[in-house]
Amino acid sequence: DQQVKQNSPSLSVQEGRISILNCDYTNSMFDYFLWYKKYPAEGPTFLISISSIKDKNEDGRFTVFLNKSAKHLSLHIVPSQPGDSAVYFCAASDDYKLSFGAGTTVTVRA
């Protein structure tokens, strides 16, 4: 049973515009959420995280929003750059384990 879902398998965005990636979860026990970025043939790289006691966390061009009541989080990348083209995984933590979504492939067009 997939507890973390990324319903959009792909996203194409113009360079300079905003990329919005969405993630939904079902387990109300999740208390920490993370976004990872992954290039082909490499392991995921940690991007940004948010605790369940917050609703927003910002780090440079990356902002993560958490809506606990809706069990939904999103990642905003602005402005999008060609180097942002990658697969983005949403992950949620319950105690020490991470549950991952299936990923969203982002393509930034020049």
Place this chain on the structure above:
Amino acid sequence: GAVVSQHPSRVICKSGTSVKIECRSLDFQATTMFWYRQFPKQSLMLMATSNEGSKATYEQGVEKDKFLINHASLTLSTLTVTSAHPEDSSFYICSAREVGGVTQHFGDGTRLSIL
């Protein structure tokens, strides 16, 4: 900081061979390391949690005798795929969690191909 090294990056071997994959945390100590498996266009699936100095905890459906895990030190965990068969071909990724932390840092993965 928080670099995790995984070796080898790619293995091609015959059916029946046992393959060992190493995962090292280079600049931090990790009492807990994790082993994942990823099928094409799918999510990372947790196989087992490796605890330093104790037995690994396996997820449901993962054969512990097939996937042997050893976490002998605070910086090294190994996964041995025993008597590998073509269905074991996959991308295996390890991660390490800093002591007291939540964020997992990942190695670059191992592409295992069993002929």
